[in-house]
Amino acid sequence: MTDTAPERRALAAQLVEAGALTAPEWRAAVEAVPRELFLNPGVFLPEGARWRPVTAVGSEPAEWVRIAYSVDTLTTQLDGHLTADQVGEAVRGLPTSSSTMPALVVSMIESLEVEEGHQVLEIGTGTGYSAALMCHRLGEDNVTTIEVDPDVAARADAALETAGYSTWTVTGDGLLGHPRRAPYDRVIATCAVRRIPYTWIRQTKPGGIILATLGSWANGAGLAKVTVNDDGTAEGRIIGRASFMQARSQAAVPVSGDLSARTAYADSERQTKVSPLMLDEWMPAFLAQLAAPGAQLVRAATSEGARLLCLFDPNRESFAEFTADGDGWQVRQGGPVALWDDIEQALTAWQEAGRPDITAVRLLITNRAHTYWIGGQQITTQTASHWIGDRSVLRWQHRVDRP
Structure with missing residues (x-):
């Protein structure tokens, strides 16, 4: 087996230089976790309108390591079932699972503000790489990760075991959380959701943080960071742009x-x-x-x-x-x-309000509604679905299903 310690150190250095990695504890995790273990049996690389399969066993070791430690997102599944070892030539397809670009993975984990002893629930195990980083930082018994796709979950679990982390890997619908291990100090979603499910809030301790990408359009999603209050509500803001695959049960069928x-x-x-x-x-x-x-x-x-x-x-x-x-x-x-x-x-x-950035958006979540607003005015409206706008405040509220 190729020793990838130099590549791990080089990746950590790149992430530090890019500003995505700042904490020494997370740098140690990046330098310790072999990303290549979480890419088996292979990846799909973009080739025009098609995807070229590349597998570990079918590549020169140096080439495979180069791919594994690229700074890009690496697609690991197409159309909900196809993996790189199942085809021998470039194919068309829709990405349905991937190893997200390390800069986004690490910056999100740092934004979660975890501390020693925290219990973390991850929604969307994917390859298992981000779960491995958290296991290295917090200990395997403090991380629960849930994946809806049984095949993806099985590969992630095997990779985590190979890397030495016998964490809690669950197959199921992450939108329902995992009440058996609740309550959690932190919840992080590595898939995009249209709304933050209230089940996540119920399963998070007061003062706990939930981090999730909101939106179903790849070019218009926001990374929401909310804190759970004692009264069962959660509030926070959009802290930046993010782009993740949609949660399977919410994925839109292409027109x-x-x-x-x-x-x-x-x-x-x-x-x-x-x-x-x-x-x-x-x-x-x-x-x-x-x-x-x-x-x-x-x-x-x-x-x-x-x-x-x-x-x-x-x-x-x-x-x-x-x-x-x-x-x-x-x-x-x-x-x-x-x-x-x-x-x-x-x-x-929005134009009349001066075209504020997405990071100006704040949100409040209750068991009945999500409310978004821009500006400093207190939200009092109980209207189910409408916009209110002036030069100082915009706000939007709509009902959500109660899981």
């Missing part, structure tokens, strides 16, 4: 088929007040998901080659279709919900 048929019958058509191209920006995309939960943004073209942008919400059978109109855009909307009306109102209020 496909004949888009013209889906948008054939519109209830209204008008000029937009703001450009839909704003949705290419991170903060507007984040706001759009709050205003229209479940909506998906699709880019397409007409048979004549004209550019089209569409919003679809399959659950509410609604759409908004945009076409360029000179210097502006026309929007056609259909279905029970006027998707663009709600999003446009949010974007307009």
